[in-house]
Amino acid sequence: MSEPDQPSWLSFRIRLIASLIAAAVLPLMVFGGVALVVTGTSNPIAPALARGLLLALAITAIGAVLLAGWLASDLTAPIRQITRAVDRVAAGDLGADELPDGLDLPGDDDLARLGERHQRLARDLARRNRELRGILDTLESATLNEPPEQLATRAADAARATFGMIDCTLVLGDPADVPADEAVPGEPIPVRAPLVAAGQVLGVAAGRLPATRRWERADQDLFELFALEVSAAIRNAQLYTRVEAQNRRLRELDQAKDDFLRGVSHNLQTPLASIRGYAQQLAAERPDRRLTIVTEQADRLSRMVRQLLTVSRIESGVLRPAQEVFAPAALVRRAWEGLGASDIPFTLDDRSAGWLAVGDPDQLDQVLWALLDNAVRYGGHTAITATITVRDAAALAITIRDSGPGVADADRERLFGRFTRGAGRPGDEGSGLGLYVARGLCRAMDGDLGLEPADGAPGAAPGAAFTIWLPAEEPGEA
Amino acid sequence: MVFGGPGPYGVAAPRILIVDDDVDLRVILAEQLTADGYEVQTARDGEEALRRLAVAWPDLLIIDMLMPRMDGLTLAREVKVRADLPIIVLSAIDTADSKADLLDEVAEDYVTKPYHYPELRARITRVLRRVGDRVPRQRLVLGPDLALELHRRTAIVAGVATALTPTESRLLYALAANLGQTVTTETLLARGWADTDDADPSYVWVTMRRLRRKVEVDPNKPAHLLTVRGIGYRLVAAGAASGPHIPSGHELLR
Numbered sequence: 001m002s003e004p005d006q007p008s009w010l011s012f013r014i015r016l017i018a019s020l021i022a023a024a025v026l027p028l029m030v031f032g033g034v035a036l037v038v039t040g041t042s043n044p045i046a047p048a049l050a051r052g053l054l055l056a057l058a059i060t061a062i063g064a065v066l067l068a069g070w071l072a073s074d075l076t077a078p079i080r081q082i083t084r085a086v087d088r089v090a091a092g093d094l095g096a097d098e099l100p101d102g103l104d105l106p107g108d109d110d111l112a113r114l115g116e117r118h119q120r121l122a123r124d125l126a127r128r129n130r131e132l133r134g135i136l137d138t139l140e141s142a143t144l145n146e147p148p149e150q151l152a153t154r155a156a157d158a159a160r161a162t163f164g165m166i167d168c169t170l171v172l173g174d175p176a177d178v179p180a181d182e183a184v185p186g187e188p189i190p191v192r193a194p195l196v197a198a199g200q201v202l203g204v205a206a207g208r209l210p211a212t213r214r215w216e217r218a219d220q221d222l223f224e225l226f227a228l229e230v231s232a233a234i235r236n237a238q239l240y241t242r243v244e245a246q247n248r249r250l251r252e253l254d255q256a257k258d259d260f261l262r263g264v265s266h267n268l269q270t271p272l273a274s275i276r277g278y279a280q281q282l283a284a285e286r287p288d289r290r291l292t293i294v295t296e297q298a299d300r301l302s303r304m305v306r307q308l309l310t311v312s313r314i315e316s317g318v319l320r321p322a323q324e325v326f327a328p329a330a331l332v333r334r335a336w337e338g339l340g341a342s343d344i345p346f347t348l349d350d351r352s353a354g355w356l357a358v359g360d361p362d363q364l365d366q367v368l369w370a371l372l373d374n375a376v377r378y379g380g381h382t383a384i385t386a387t388i389t390v391r392d393a394a395a396l397a398i399t400i401r402d403s404g405p406g407v408a409d410a411d412r413e414r415l416f417g418r419f420t421r422g423a424g425r426p427g428d429e430g431s432g433l434g435l436y437v438a439r440g441l442c443r444a445m446d447g448d449l450g451l452e453p454a455d456g457a458p459g460a461a462p463g464a465a466f467t468i469w470l471p472a473e474e475p476g477e478a
Numbered sequence: 479m480v481f482g483g484p485g486p487y488g489v490a491a492p493r494i495l496i497v498d499d500d501v502d503l504r505v506i507l508a509e510q511l512t513a514d515g516y517e518v519q520t521a522r523d524g525e526e527a528l529r530r531l532a533v534a535w536p537d538l539l540i541i542d543m544l545m546p547r548m549d550g551l552t553l554a555r556e557v558k559v560r561a562d563l564p565i566i567v568l569s570a571i572d573t574a575d576s577k578a579d580l581l582d583e584v585a586e587d588y589v590t591k592p593y594h595y596p597e598l599r600a601r602i603t604r605v606l607r608r609v610g611d612r613v614p615r616q617r618l619v620l621g622p623d624l625a626l627e628l629h630r631r632t633a634i635v636a637g638v639a640t641a642l643t644p645t646e647s648r649l650l651y652a653l654a655a656n657l658g659q660t661v662t663t664e665t666l667l668a669r670g671w672a673d674t675d676d677a678d679p680s681y682v683w684v685t686m687r688r689l690r691r692k693v694e695v696d697p698n699k700p701a702h703l704l705t706v707r708g709i710g711y712r713l714v715a716a717g718a719a720s721g722p723h724i725p726s727g728h729e730l731l732r
Contacts, residue, residue, distance in 0.1 A: 262571055266544040269570035270500045273592035277506035302592050323643050325684045330676040356684050475680035478687035478705065
């Protein structure tokens with residue numbers, strides 16, 4: 001085995017020199033030696049002749065060594081040249097179209113052919129590198145929102161330019177639709193590669209090369225790699241297009257739903273406005289309890305319409321409460337009066353000490369109405385109290401409490417769900433949305449709504465107590 | 479249709495144009511407003527409203543949002559192109575509706591249907607009164623760290639846009655119209671809460687405190703929104719608080 005760090009040509013050269021000397025000088029020296037021995041025993045002039053022969057042999061030997069050295073060096077020069085070229089290629093220096101320093105080996109011998117092969121190999125490597133660069137450029141410029149067909153056209157153009165094809169097309173669909181051409185000598189060379197992404201055949205890439213072009217296995221591999229990468233980009237673009245179309249459809253549906261709800265609301269609220277207005281006008285001319293009921297019921301209907309709209313907004317996450325400051329006590333009082341349940345005793349205990357709530361008075365009005373309506377409906381005609389307190393130095397708590405049967409333990413959490421009612425409330429005429437909407441509104445105002453724990457006094461009616469929490473600000477000149 | 483004549487306002491009764499496709503609502507609202515001394519005209523749609531505007535301008539328009547042929551928003555924009563008339567939108571849509579934002583650009587106020595007449599009347603009064611001290615639809619630059627765009631309900635604080643609530647922008651309207659001068663708490667209360675019966679000075683105090691957190695770079699050392707203890711508040715341009723010359727609102731409008 002040769003030493004790995006010893007250049008092989010060196011030992012080769014030494015061996016070559018030795019061989020040349022051995023082949024050319026040794027027979028001459030043997031002949032000289034024999035001649036010397038033969039003449040030395042029978043000839044009186046032998047000493048002079050022997051000296052002459054020795055001198056001639058010495059000169060010949062030196063000349064032979066020098067000549068062999070020069071010959072060996074000349075013979076190994078192309079090998080050294082090729083070695084340097086291989087080293088450069090190995091280091092990635094492919095030059096442009098020619099090898100640097102001109103690997104020019106004249107003649108038609110084995111070394112010249114070796115040099116020419118090497119040069120071709122380097123040129124092919126350089127060309128495939130350029131093709132790979134072309135592929136990467138094409139893929140880099142592919143964006144998600146480019147239509148798949150446009151991407152396919154662009155990729156076909158890129159393939160034609162990159163691989164030096166006469167023409168190239170990327171057909172999306174069944175590859176069988178594009179019949180494979182036979183390769184005929186002297187005619188353009190047909191090439192094709194399947195477009196496959198995520199195990200799904202998207203189509204085929206097919207093109208023709210000039211008849212003079214060599215198309216090796218490595219070229220086909222590169223073309224197939226190109227087709228594979230383009231397929232992934234096309235697949236992404238197709239998925240993106242599909243998702244975009246779905247998003248657009250969803251936005252349209254959402255818009256249609258908004259328009260529908262807006263229309264429904266308009267068509268219900270406008271006549272209610274007239275009913276309310278006329279009822280109030282008539283009541284002003286001639287007070288009548290029945291007209292008050294008309295007004296209250298119109299209000300009730302209007303609130304229920306709003307409640308339905310609010311459900312839709314809670315679900316779309318588009319509740320945008322105002323951020324006004326206000327004292328909630330007056331709002332509680334008005335909401336109670338609006339219910340028209342004057343036969344039920346009601347107490348408002350305002351311990352807010354002037355603290356103001358921060359939120360949307362209209363939305364709080366909806367919440368209060370839902371809670372008070374609940375208390376009237378399910379409190380069994382017991383007294384209702386509303387208490388306003390300051391808690392945690394930054395929140396106002398409004399608690400609406402009745403003295404009715406209270407809420408069963410099983411119902412406590414599900415009470416705030418959509419379309420749910422407490423058990424044991426047969427014939428309930430509520431929408432089942434009141435508490436769901438109320439909690440959604442409170443949370444949109446950075447507050448909350450919860451059910452207070454039941455009082456544990458044995459034998460006493462537990463009652464139900466709901467507490468609204470709202471952000472609050474202390475009074476005082478600032 | 480024209481309702482009423484000289485009411486409690488005398489010969490200069492404010493003229494209101496109601497635009498709504500619902501005939502019953504037009505009639506009842508016109509009767510209610512006429513009884514309160516307004517001179518009322520009605521139009522059943524946007525096109526009729528624009529025809530009426532070509533003859534005479536009212537002092538205020540009440541416009542429905544959803545109408546056939548031309549919706550309220552389009553009509554309001556058309557009106558604003560012709561003249562900067564105050565508009566109140568009376569509609570079934572509420573503040574949480576996505577279209578409510580669009581109204582800010584064209585409408586001075588809006589009231590949801592079914593309306594409570596006393597509330598609507600209070601808002602009409604407030605809008606009509608505010609016409610006198612309306613801040614131009616421009617940017618009011620008060621210093622390097624504060625600019626107000628009140629018609630857009632926006633304050634630009636140290637380069638960052640901050641949304642103002644309707645009440646906050648009403649108070650700033652009142653303060654900006656008297657730039658550098660003290661506006662009493664009572665005046666601010668009337669400007670901000672004309673339609674709220676039970677508002678008291680603490681509403682002004684708390685709103686001012688919150689406003690300061692929004693518009694002042696350091697709310698503890700206010701540079702623009704100053705308290706005149708026991709009297710009210712004043713809005714000043716940066717550096718003008720202690721200077722001898724207090725620039726007027728018109729000087730600062732650029």
